[in-house]
Amino acid sequence: MADDATTTARDYRETVFLPDTPFPMRGGLPKKEPEILEGWAALSDKGLYGAVRAARQAANAPLFVLHDGPPYANGAIHIGHALNKTLKDFVVRSRFALGYDVDYVPGWDCHGLPIEWKIEEEFRAKGRRKDEVPAAEFRKRCREYAAGWIEAQKVEFQRLGVLGDWWNRYATMDYSSEATIVAEFHKFATSGQLYRGSKPVMWSPVERTALADAEIEYHDHVSPTVWVKFPVKAYDEDRYAVSGNEAGDNVFRLPPNDASVVIWTTTPWTIPANRAISFGPKVAYGLYEVEAMEENLEFAPWSKVGDRLIVADKLAEDVRKAAKVASWRRAEPVDPTGLICAHPLAQFDEGYGFDVPLLAGEHVTDDAGTGFVHTAPGHGADDYLVWLKSGYALDAIPDTVDPDGAYFPHVPLFAGLKVIETEGKKAGKFGPANGAVMDKLIEAGNLLARGRVEHSYPHSWRSKAPVIFRNTPQWFIRMDQAVPSLGGKTLRETAVQAIADTAFHPDAGRNRIGSMVETRPDWLISRQRAWGTPLAMFVDKETGLPLMDEAVNRRILDAIQDGGSDAWFELPDSHFLGDRDPAQYEKVVDILDVWFDSGSTHAFTLEGRNDSRSPADLYLEGSDQHRGWFQSSLLESCGTRGRAPYKGVLTHGFTQDENGEKMSKSKGNTVEPQTITKESGAEILRLWAAMVDYSEDQRIGKTILATTTDAYRKLRNTTRYLLGALAGFDEAERVTDYADFPPLEKYILHRLWELDAQVKAAYEAYRFSDVIRPLIDFCQGDLSALFFDIRKDSLYCDAPTALRRRAYRTVLDYVFERLTVWLSPLTSFTMEEAWTTRFPDAGSNVLRVMPETPAAWRNDAEAARWAKVETVTSVVTAALEVERREKRIGSALEAAPLVHIADPDLLAAFDGVDAAEVFRTSQATLVAGQASGAFAVDEVKGVAVEPKLAEGRKCARSWRILPEVGTDPRYPELSLRDAEAVAWWDSVHAV
Template identity: 75%
Template sequence: MADDADKPARDYRETVFLPDTPFPMRAGLPVKEPEILARWAKLDLYNTIRAERQAAGAPLFVLHDGPPYANGAIHIGHALQKTLKDFVVRSRFAMGFDVDYVPGWDCHGLPIEWKIEEELRGQGRRKDEVSKAEFRERCREYAAKWIDVQREGFKRLGVVGDWENRYATMDYSSEAAIVAEFHKFVTSGQLYRGSKPVMWSPVERTALADAEVEYADVNSPTIWVKFPVVEGSEAARGASIVIWTTTPWTIPANRAISYNNDIAYGVYLVEAMEEGLEFEPWAKAGDKLIVADKLADDVFKTAKIAKTRRIETFDPQGVTAEHPLAGLDSYYQFAVPLLDGDHVTDDAGTGFVHTAPGHGADDYLVWLAHGHREIPETVDPDGAYYDHVALFAGLKVLETEGKKVGKFGPANGAVQEKLIEAGRLLARGRVEHSYPHSWRSKAPVIYRNTPQWFIRMDEPIEDKVHDGKTLRETALNAIEATTFYPAGGKNRIRAMVESRPDWLISRQRAWGAPLAMFVDKETNQPLVDADLNKRIVDLIAAEGADAWFTRPVSDFLGEHDPERFEKVEDILDVWFDSGSTHAFTLENRAHTRWPADLYLEGSDQHRGWFQSSLLESSGTRGRAPYDAILTHGFTMDENGEKMSKSKGNTVDPEVVIRESGAEIIRLWASMIDYSDDSRIGKTILATTTDAYRKLRNTVRYLLGALAGFEASERVALEDMPPLERFILHRLHELDGQVRAAYDGYLFQDVSRPITEFCQVELSQLFFDIRRDALYCDQPSALRRRAARTVMDAVFERLTVWLSPLIPFTMEEAWTTRFPDAPSNCLRVFPETPAAWANPAEAERWAKIQSVTSVVTGALEVERREKRMGAALEAAPVVHIADPELLAAFKGLDAAELFRTSQATLVAGEGPASAFRLAETPGVAVEPIKADGKKCARSWRILPEVGSDPRYPELSLRDAEAVAAWDAERA
């Protein structure tokens, strides 16, 4: 009976204005997002936004899409990059721009060729048994399949763009445009054919550009080889110059030895060998060896030489040596001159550099610098010695078939054995060092002399575009005119362009856009003919690049004699393809412009797409095809390690989307510093999900609190209570921050401040303080109307500020409140009145919150010691010594601010027993229990409860609210 007596006579829950919204707490994003995507598709969202912006005369913003490669499902790196691009597109739309963004794909190149070759092998067919037309068609079908897969993956992430008019480098129109761009280089004289050592992949059977090469550590054989001196000083006669190399297979291609005039060399007589060895060393007492003085001890230690005597200083000038294999075959019986070169150092080795001009860049240059022109051809396209190479014909440097593909072949071992037979090997060992590998196949590459087509970097171009400047100068000027995000990208790409060699653009493969030109057999020069070029481009536009390989030459040459001209069968470097995309995506299309406002890719594209686009455009138009470049880092696992399927540390975006939704990936991307490498994994995604939940709950609370809100409720700024003025001030601050952050592509500076605002100023302050007023005040009460007015302003801004980052959730929130309104994605940032700025109010609330933290601390102690329960049981006495701090509470209800039933503010230090916090001096709190009865509706404990005879269980405020509620329903 006693329990029944404690129960209120009436259940007042129905009179409380609790939040009411169908917006669920649990997002269910994997189900909800596809529904929203379907609505956007029905709306034709991207084109609808563009049409609205164009009708309004909005300024144009162009983001040109760097083409991903069409050969697999999307990975987390794709997801990061495409999401960042979507942040740009959506934020520019929200800032009032008309945004042109056409997604594209890179389709030509080796990885697809390998896949098709693999399929053919599975059918028992070799590539050379298949016509080039069939092979290319299979490549085209393969790329088309993956374009469809990737496109759906990107769309599932919520990426908006002109998907229906996507571009692909394998489209006929694209191939024609690429060839037309190539012809511009031919016509302007920037193209030439040169025979020089280039990075060559025997596995891929093609030349590689610098951008296609990466370096990895390998364990290589290293040898010290003796070259007998045949012409030199008397002391040097009978001596041998010692060279050191990590590529024994290049010894048959040796034509010279390089030295440096700044290095001191000596002739050393071997007087004794080490004793007690388990093998017989190749050196012996009486040998005379020539090495750099600085490196002599290291060389002799390696050769197991115990004692030497320096006979004399050695002057390399005018000295000639003999090839170390000369005694085994007449093929090697030629003079080996000594050539001075700046590339020679005495940091390691012997101070002499074995020089094979067909297999090294420095070797080639020093050979030419001394007047030599003939470059020996030693190794064929398969990485095997040509038949004319004595002793080693047919032996492979690298294996190109079978299980050992990409491994070093027998050439290194065979050369060493022949050097031993000739008595010219001094010592050998192994060394781990950095070695070039193909970026795509991961197989080692070699330098190999082969005729290739290059674009000149350093020859002045006399036309209107360049006005006598070189391509390098034009490109460097273009870099200076470009804005970089982050700024350090400028120095990175500038250093690469300053030092890069001529652009190698030819590849000896089948799947790509061709170097569609003819070469005069007599002059070896390209045939320059505008009518010819037009015929070529027109046929490719109609039939694709296949026309170049399948049609007879007469279809192109017209009146030119086919016997005089050679058709070039090479294809273009795929970087030339992608570097030309601006030409057919930004030019000759409606509602866009050239150059683009922004290119956005990973930081590795400083050597890739950014640079090839820069060089292509600089060579044809005299400037970059972009005004700004934005770069992001790589995605790593949670430990900062590179992701690898073999390690099992990858994050599959499709799995994340299926389990948690695309919004989680998008929010993660918005919260990281994308300019650096970014970590992602289960723990990080769980943290992101928690942050998402807090944002969602904020929006949900706003929706619930705003149920039934009408314009007639609005309260003017001048009538707002101080708390509402403070929140409006924070909205004004955030408006400036958000706009500046989006303008500078600093998405982290959008998501993090907004998240903090939602958690701190809204949830912990505004919502917490105003919860009582929202639930219990009469609908007509100023305090309640003011709070809802401000909440409406918050909702209006949050839903559009966050729309570029988490568009699914903001769309769901907007349509929940306004089901008949147009898509949230069509909105622009609302203007925020300057009158909302109120620094004085912000300063005031900083003081209030510092005092509140002490009160909260005192009540937590009481709760922990079980002397008190909820904060509404308290009536703290708060002593404030600082007059300015005390003045901050003027005109405010301290109990409301402290979330207690009652509160008393007292000037002064307070008793020694009061609770204090060291970080808030001059504030002391006595946690007194509230006196009075508990209101059955608001749960506040007040002496006034029971004063209204109509509602003896309620406070006066609640009694008036219920009376009004009852009267409305009478």
């Protein structure tokens, strides 16, 4: 267009074919997205999701099943929820776009402690303790609370654009779900995989329930440490074996009645429960006699000259320093086999007058402590196992600590003292038990030393309070018993094989869950709480075995199906037992581990439906679910069906702040998805999720979101240009013969062919960043910087009938057709807006399937050509930039570069290509050979540029400077090309 209207007899601006589109440059996403959501909701009785499923089913599309891992229904969604659900939406939408019929039913986990606590708090605020509230009222309030958050979270997830069958969502607290969960539990019972065992389990006194491994996390904790003397009493002739050292000397043999075995522990409160001491069969031990104590101490040490202490040789020096012993001598080697000690508190109460045997245990090492492990079989897994392995009775394991974390009344010296506080401001803190035990050990003269140590200590995943090992009757699912229904394999073997048969994304997840399953203990499934699905069964009081009566189980399931789990607790036993005598049976009132609930979701969400199937194609959750939902689902399905409930597992990392730190409200570094949606739009959050490597921990914050917004702006501008440049395009204008496309258009078609394969492969493998990043690069590089920039002159100034312009617009149409569907799963709102702007009557963009890209578009030679063309162009552009900076030219259109090209291949690349058009100059000349003194860049050898000025007059319409301007008498201010275009325009607009 002319820049000086006074030089022309006519204003040619109206004849220039400028892009035209109502698609705004600014997205206005916070306002626009809800409008799009309303349009989607109106497409069917199940909104856009239902409309797409119906279309795919009508086309007999293959089924793809994504099973939703249930979030917990107890609060507004956070950034982790947003990432997870957005990734799932990428899967759903991309599979739709790839031509699948996708089943995705969102669901919620509703039972468990967090909700139970919240309701306890509500009642306490009204002056009512939990035990004062009728169970039915309490459970009803829990159900109402969860239902409210399901609806709230549903709205928040849908605002993110997440597609799914929200109309048939599942919840673990639905009556039908609870009935199926109980039915799954019954399958374990009838197959012989269920047993009740009294053994030490992780117990939360604050929550008053047992916890499974998946509910435990470890935090640094400072614990008291004690070195305790157990006086040697005698030896057991049946167990004791005299051995010798390498010199042939006999080992120390009883009796010296003044020797003591020294143990070290970080849990002094377990000393009342001690029943043995474990030693390592491969550890060398010695008897050490104290010769001198350290002097000038601020306190009197508990050891004294003449003490005879038995410890591991490797740890003797550590023990000496802890006891403030200045010197001692190793009197004899010791074989602990068969030694019998007295309990260190025996002198105070006859309740501690039992023998304390020394037991060989492979778990004992000489890495730390004293080489001896104080063994309380009711408070430790290794302690429990070594006790039973050594031939001692199960009923000899004492119960010392009650469900509230206090010593039982029968515990001598310490009855009622709290190990863990469970009430008031100190709830979750260690109580007075440790201190009281240490005081008694001092009084008995059997505390050798004490200190403090910071170490990793187990805490409840939910309450964050410390837990203890506590002996209690619980229900377990066996991991290592051969099961006939599993073909004689164990549950562990079945699960390990299922892991091998599953595809993991990333594959490292296989080893992670595999190592956990290979080493995990039996599955603890019972909990002593109120809000959950019950272990709905009866136990024969005489045999202690579960009652497996099909008619009884049927009545149980029917009652729960009709009235939910409340029916189990509220209906009389006779309702379920029928003709059986209720007095002969114990009704189990424990509830199931919530992981069993969620592990059963495949049974009531996927199975029994015509439009779904099991196993699912994919489970997708955070990497922590290898120990959680992935694993519980695996074990539940393997135990009842002999296979995993999934074919593939995808995991994502955790979202951190911009500094890589864990988000915390107390730190003030959280990023709320609701804030992003309100201020910038959900599209920005979706684009962020698409761009990150979700398999690792990701970061988010203001700076990162600003970068994401900038990337979005570039995508939107590309989309807007396409819409404007395609205004009025119709089939009559399309170039249909590939041979008619100019080289540049052939190159862009080749790039579409390349991207088509890349995009589809990346979506198939759930590599969303490998979709968005190449497409952003394509938009910024191949399109904006090359294709659009070169062809804008043709678009604006060629006559609409010109082949070059028609070819350009035809390729733009192919680009638009593919970009809008390729990007639809990721930037769903924007691509929907773009598609419906251009085709308002064509239906939703999401209904489309990715088109096949013709193999004929592949053109490796054209791709190689344009790599060479752009190499030369980079030198020309650099030369013209110098000319502009030195103010010798104002724009590239004033130039006519003379380009010297020494490489014949580079020169040949311009065959059939208008060099001036490529360089964005008015004229250009290419010559073979070298040139001295011309502009060159070190990175490109053999290319030099003489930046000459263009000759001729400036076209009043295109601004190109050409000698031909003025040669057409009809339009003396125009070039010949522009004159033809204006003549066409005038003929069309003639009155």
